[in-house]
Amino acid sequence: MLVEAPAGGAGGTLTIRLFGSFDAEVSGTPLPRTRTRKEQWLLALLALRPGQTVDRRWLAGVLWPDTLDAGAMANLRRSLTDLRRVLGQEAARLEAPTPRTLRLDTDGAMIDVCEFDRAVTGGDTASLESAVDLYRGPLLEGCLEEWALPERDSREEAYLRALETLGTRAMERGDPREAARHLRRGVSADPLRESMQRALMEALAAGGDPAAAAQVYRDLRLLLHRDLRTALPRTPPRSWNGSVPRAGCAPRRRPLPPLLLRPCCATFLNRSAPSSAANRRSTKSEAAWAPHGW
Secondary structure, three states: OOOOOOOOOOOHHHHHHHHEOOEEOOOEEEEEOOOHHHHHHHHHHHOOOOOOOHHHHHHHHHHHHOHHHHHHHHHHHHHHHHHHHHHHHHHEEOOOOOOEEEEEEOOEEEHHHHHHHHHHHOOOHHHHHHHHHOOOOEEEOOOOOOHHHHHHHHHHHHHHHHHHHHHHHHHHOOOOHHHHHHHHHHHHHOOHHHHHHHHHHHOOOOOOOOHHOOOOOOHHHHHHHHHHHHOOOOOOOOHHHHHHOOOOOOOOOOOOOOOEOHHHHHHHOOOOOOOHHHHHHHHOOOOOOOOOOO
């Protein structure tokens, strides 16, 4: 679920970046090394719930799921002590509203995921541009903790939807090159997202670059052969010839012919709901394209 931080300026002394690898700074200086990575994950869990009170027992159970309650709570106390140490002058942000809860005061801090969530919720073009610029990579890249997966997937899906929306709006403005710029970023993040691949090929063709559109098709064909052990025809559909404008003529957009998917993989390659990398891997062995008119 997307959440918002309490209102605060981006010029605060605490900066937490959760997109890509974990990174945190106090007054521009990176935090000292913590005792273990659990301290980083503890700060991340609190940052993902800005200004909210979080139950200590829940935190202990999430961070040390294979440890008995007493041991997990002892680990949490040690991690809190170490986290306060490395936060230095910002340690007071770690608040204990009650003996059983913790809260991270985010007022005046800059937390990239909170800014991202707020921008995505805004939905206007300027906000979406800001959101995609904040996305440096998958949330907490390299973190294999189970709790991180749904947080990562929801932000990845929000990022891809923002790029698709920006691409659609650019096409509506008659700017296919700007659309292609956004859509290439989306294809790079999720090359098996059919709607993104389709929109990119259409934008390139509408922008008068049929060679680039054909190259996207070839790259997709190779990807499907390598990862899904299936194939598209060697050449794009002939109907593309009619959608590519002649020199000096205004672009004339025609939709690409439909790609019909076999029922077993329709929800995989034409998905709209977020799916984890693990789900995508498990579906690959079952998926195959059944192209129609290509």
